[in-house]
Structure formats: structure tokens, C-alpha cells
Amino acid sequence: MNFLTIFDLDKDGIYSLIDRASELKERHKSGIPYHPLRCKTLGLIFEKASTRTRVSFETAMYQLGGNAIFISQRDSQIGRGEPIKDTARVMSRYVDAVLIRTFGHEVIEEFAEFSTVPVINGLTDEHHPCQVMADLLTVKERKGAIEGLKIAWIGDGNNMANSWMESASRLGFELRLACPDGYKPTDEMLKRVGADTKGSTIHLVSSVAEAVSGADVLNTDVWASMGQEDEGVERSESFKGYQINDALLEKAAAGAMVLHCLPAHRGEEITEEVMEGPNSAIFEQAENRLHIQKAILERLLAGDDI
Ligand code: CP
Numbered sequence: 001m002n003f004l005t006i007f008d009l010d011k012d013g014i015y016s017l018i019d020r021a022s023e024l025k026e027r028h029k030s031g032i033p034y035h036p037l038r039c040k041t042l043g044l045i046f047e048k049a050s051t052r053t054r055v056s057f058e059t060a061m062y063q064l065g066g067n068a069i070f071i072s073q074r075d076s077q078i079g080r081g082e083p084i085k086d087t088a089r090v091m092s093r094y095v096d097a098v099l100i101r102t103f104g105h106e107v108i109e110e111f112a113e114f115s116t117v118p119v120i121n122g123l124t125d126e127h128h129p130c131q132v133m134a135d136l137l138t139v140k141e142r143k144g145a146i147e148g149l150k151i152a153w154i155g156d157g158n159n160m161a162n163s164w165m166e167s168a169s170r171l172g173f174e175l176r177l178a179c180p181d182g183y184k185p186t187d188e189m190l191k192r193v194g195a196d197t198k199g200s201t202i203h204l205v206s207s208v209a210e211a212v213s214g215a216d217v218l219n220t221d222v223w224a225s226m227g228q229e230d231e232g233v234e235r236s237e238s239f240k241g242y243q244i245n246d247a248l249l250e251k252a253a254a255g256a257m258v259l260h261c262l263p264a265h266r267g268e269e270i271t272e273e274v275m276e277g278p279n280s281a282i283f284e285q286a287e288n289r290l291h292i293q294k295a296i297l298e299r300l301l302a303g304d305d306i
């Protein structure tokens with residue numbers, strides 16, 4: 001009923017959404033209209049900035065024949081302290097689903113507890129499941145399959161890293177994470193996904209070289225996420241050596257693909273050359289937000305369990 005973390009899906013659920021997104025993408029590219037969400041409305045609540053998530057969700061609703069209403073913290077009563085549980089109960093009486101981007105994951109959990117309509121996570125400090133679903137679609141498109149791949153995460157043990165770990169736990173691909181000391185995923189999250197336990201394919205490794213060696217996919221994100229801007233200088237120091245550049249790419253498997261959820265800081269976590277080079281799937285990845293989210297919206301709003 002909700003999509004708050006990748007763990008809300010099982011393996012079949014992930015693959016069926018990816019397959020459905022591919023069908024919807026093809027249909028859209030062929031110019032065939034498809035309006036299953038006529039008269040349905042998605043409410044979007046943003047407490048942080050966004051380009052991709054807002055535009056891709058609004059467009060997804062319009063393409064499926066529905067409507068979208070955007071509200072930000074600044075111009076709603078949320079910014080003046082109206083309790084989440086009240087907002088959830090009121091919004092549920094107007095719209096058919098709610099997408100939220102906020103800070104603590106507990107905020108979206110509380111919203112979902114009081115909401116009577118499906119709630120979708122558009123990013124919290126702990127998870128970014130819609131982005132990682134788009135990433136998995138992009139990997140499947142370029143590599144043909146996800147199973148059997150070696151995927152590297154280089155950089156912060158943040159919301160994106162967490163959603164990638166949950167995906168590896170569900171799908172069983174190898175995920176090696178290289179994160180500086182002080183910026184690794186939390187013990188709670190590592191335990192949740194069973195990292196480095198017997199039979200696990202999720203490994204926290206001690207060097208960038210070890211993570212990247214022979215990897216089919218290299219993945220990174222900003223060093224300071226939204227809400228951490230004040231730590232920017234300190235983080236730039238700690239993340240030295242964690243940049244995806246041509247020298248690092250050479251250590252990966254031939255034809256390795258590079259992912260970054262965007263927005264990117266060229267010259268910090270990734271170079272201009274890699275971003276614009278042939279290994280980069282970054283803009284396909286951004287486009288795929290639209291297609292995978294159409295599959296998610298269709299599933300949730302058609303009344304089926306996700
Ligand atoms: N990747 C992503 O979620 O981008 P926005 O912050 O622009 O939504």
C-alpha cells in the first residue's frame with residue numbers, strides 16, 4: 001500500500017515494476033496515450049529542494065491521465081508547525097496518493113501511519129527508493145540483467161547507499177561499498193541488510209580500489225547531502241580519494257557503467273570527463289525516474305498491493 005523503502009518490495013515486486021516500466025517507456029516513446037489514472041490526484045509535499053523528483057512525478061501523473069498538486073513546507077501549514085498526523089488525515093481526504101520528501105524517515109512513517117491513501121517516499125535522510133528503482137532499470141537496460149553483476153558504491157554511506165544495500169539484499173547482486181571513516185552506513189542499517197554476514201553479497205570494504213576492482217557498475221553521490229551543507233568543507237577533506245575519475249574507471253571491468261543520481265558536483269565526487277564520457281549512464285538514469293515512477297503509481301493507484 002505504501003512505498004517507503006526498497007524493503008517494501010520483494011524480489012518479484014522489484015522485477016515486475018522494472019518490466020512494467022520498460023513497457024510503459026516503450027509505449028510512451030511510440031506516442032501511444034495511456035490514461036489509467038484519470039480523475040486521480042497525487043499530492044506532493046516537499047520539505048527539501050528538488051528538480052528531478054518533482055518534475056518526473058508531476059509529469060508521470062499527467063501522462064497517466066491524472067493530476068498533481070505540489071506543496072512546499074514554505075507555503076503550507078506544515079512550515080508553521082501543523083502536526084504531520086493532522087496533515088496526513090486531511091490530505092488523505094482530498095488526494096489519492098501522497099509523495100513526500102522530508103528529513104527524518106520517522107516523519108514519513110508517521111504520515112503513512114495516519115494516511116488512508118498510499119504514501120511514496122520521494123527521499124528522506126535514510127532512503128531514496130524511487131531513485132534506486134530508476135537506477136536498477138538503467139542497469140538492466142545497459143547490462144541486460146542485474147543478477148550476477150558486481151556493483152560498487154563509492155562515497156557517503158547515505159540515503160542512496162542505504163537503498164542500494166536494500167536492493168542488493170533483495171536481488172542478491174554483489175555490492176561493495178567504500179566509504180570514509182565516519183561516513184559509513186549506520187550499524188543499524190548494516191544489520192538490517194545483513195552486510196558482511198555469512199552468505200551476504202553486501203560488503204563494506206576498506207579501500208576504493210577494492211570496491212572498484214572488476215566492478216560492472218560504479219555508483220556515487222554528493223559528499224554533503226541536503227541538510228549537511230554546513231559540513232561541506234570538512235567532508236571535502238574526508239572524501240579525498242573518493243572521486244570517480246578516469247584512473248578509477250580503468251580499474252573497473254571493461255565497459256563499466258557509471259551512475260550518479262544527480263545533482264552532481266563536477267570536480268568533487270566525479271569528474272567532468274567521466275560524467276560526459278561513454279561509460280556514464282547518468283542522464284538515462286535521470287530519465288528513468290519518469291518511467292519507473294509511472295509503474296509505481298499505476299501499481300499503487302490501481303488498488304493493487306505493491
Ligand atoms: N536525484 C534526485 O532525487 O534529484 P532531485 O533532488 O532533483 O529530485
Ligand code: NVA
Nearest residue numbers: 158221225226261262
Ligand atoms: N544524497 C542526496 C541525494 C539527492 C538526490 C541528498 O540527500 O541530498
